[in-house]
Amino acid sequence: MSIKPIQYHDGICRMIDQRLLPTEEVWLEYTDYQGVAEAIQTMVVRGAPAIGVAAAFGAAFGARDIAADDFAGFAAQLEKVCSVLAATRPTAVNLFWALERMQRIAKEHCQQPLAEIKERLLQEALNIAAEDEQINRTMGANGAPLIADGSRILTHCNAGALATGGYGTALGVIRAAVESGKKVMVYADETRPFLQGSRLTAWELHRDGIPVTLICDNMAGALMNQGKIDCVIVGADRIAANGDVANKIGTYTVAVLAKEHNLPFYVAAPISTIDPALADGSMIPIEERDEAEVTHCAKTRLAPEGIGVRNPAFDVTPARLVSAIITERGVARGDYRTSLAELLAKQD
Numbered sequence: 001m002s003i004k005p006i007q008y009h010d011g012i013c014r015m016i017d018q019r020l021l022p023t024e025e026v027w028l029e030y031t032d033y034q035g036v037a038e039a040i041q042t043m044v045v046r047g048a049p050a051i052g053v054a055a056a057f058g059a060a061f062g063a064r065d066i067a068a069d070d071f072a073g074f075a076a077q078l079e080k081v082c083s084v085l086a087a088t089r090p091t092a093v094n095l096f097w098a099l100e101r102m103q104r105i106a107k108e109h110c111q112q113p114l115a116e117i118k119e120r121l122l123q124e125a126l127n128i129a130a131e132d133e134q135i136n137r138t139m140g141a142n143g144a145p146l147i148a149d150g151s152r153i154l155t156h157c158n159a160g161a162l163a164t165g166g167y168g169t170a171l172g173v174i175r176a177a178v179e180s181g182k183k184v185m186v187y188a189d190e191t192r193p194f195l196q197g198s199r200l201t202a203w204e205l206h207r208d209g210i211p212v213t214l215i216c217d218n219m220a221g222a223l224m225n226q227g228k229i230d231c232v233i234v235g236a237d238r239i240a241a242n243g244d245v246a247n248k249i250g251t252y253t254v255a256v257l258a259k260e261h262n263l264p265f266y267v268a269a270p271i272s273t274i275d276p277a278l279a280d281g282s283m284i285p286i287e288e289r290d291e292a293e294v295t296h297c298a299k300t301r302l303a304p305e306g307i308g309v310r311n312p313a314f315d316v317t318p319a320r321l322v323s324a325i326i327t328e329r330g331v332a333r334g335d336y337r338t339s340l341a342e343l344l345a346k347q348d
């Protein structure tokens with residue numbers, strides 16, 4: 001059973017501290033929105049869908065603590081709670097999707113007593129968490145046919161159960177392929193600088209008994225050139241209307257290499273990761289994180305002091321490099337403006 005990184009029980013949201021994996025499995029407890037916001041910003045919890053799930057619980061905790069005489073006052077304070085959570089990380093659209101859904105639910109129940117609205121919001125956060133895992137299982141079933149038996153699959157960063165409400169997106173497709181009886185092996189890019197691949201993907205796949213081999217990011221091209229990789233599958237943090245994909249920094253590099261070696265490059269993401277309001281990837285905000293993530297590894301300094309450092313946490317892969325976008329509503333190919341719009345228009 002793949003891990004659920006966010007678990008709620010009796011007023012407490014427990015999240016595994018992904019900064020400490022793979023060496024320590026430490027679960028932190030959260031009961032207020034400020035704590036959840038810090039957990040998202042410091043990457044205790046990370047991964048686009050998981051960030052949305054965590055933010056939903058943060059909004060529910062914030063709503064629970066609002067003292068207001070009427071709905072207008074409640075809604076104004078809920079807006080402030082959601083703005084704090086929205087300010088944590090800019091790229092993953094699932095964060096904003098989840099917060100908008102929580103505020104929409106509040107408005108839909110504005111005639112009810114505030115106590116009932118607060119209960120309803122907690123239930124909505126639980127719904128978002130449960131739905132996400134089911135969405136990933138459906139997405140996995142949609143994507144598994146694309147994975148041939150015996151495939152050697154390269155993945156970048158962690159788009160697994162740890163990045164979601166459970167089961168994973170890119171790793172969910174891999175899990176579904178394995179569960180359908182296919183034998184696969186996975187090359188996991190270490191994914192500098194935060195090392196989601198070596199610390200999280202390798203841990204998660206090894207824990208679940210799926211063969212995984214860790215490689216440095218600079219090895220992917222050579223392995224492709226030696227004919228040792230059959231396809232690539234990654235997650236996404238935001239997909240523009242034209243199919244441009246924002247994902248962990250280094251994804252674009254892998255996509256260019258895959259194109260050079262005529263390898264399929266798949267993206268697996270829930271519909272909530274598509275942002276139809278953005279015409280193309282140039283409009284996707286790219287988070288720049290603290291330079292210490294680049295200059296240090298744990299407490300060990302890796303570079304001299306006083307030098308310039310960049311740490312863009314994401315990059316954008318143009319749609320022309322993307323072979324297919326796998327979602328819970330089906331697989332989009334070709335002209336993504338049309339094929340993504342068709343998936344968005346479909347009902348679940």
Ligand SMILES: CSC[C@H]1O[C@H](OP(=O)(O)O)[C@H](O)[C@@H]1O
Nearest residue numbers: 046047048159163235236247248
């Ligand atoms: C299932 S989407 C996961 C997505 O999020 C990761 O970014 P981060 O670890 O910084 O939250 C990475 O882009 C993954 O592909």
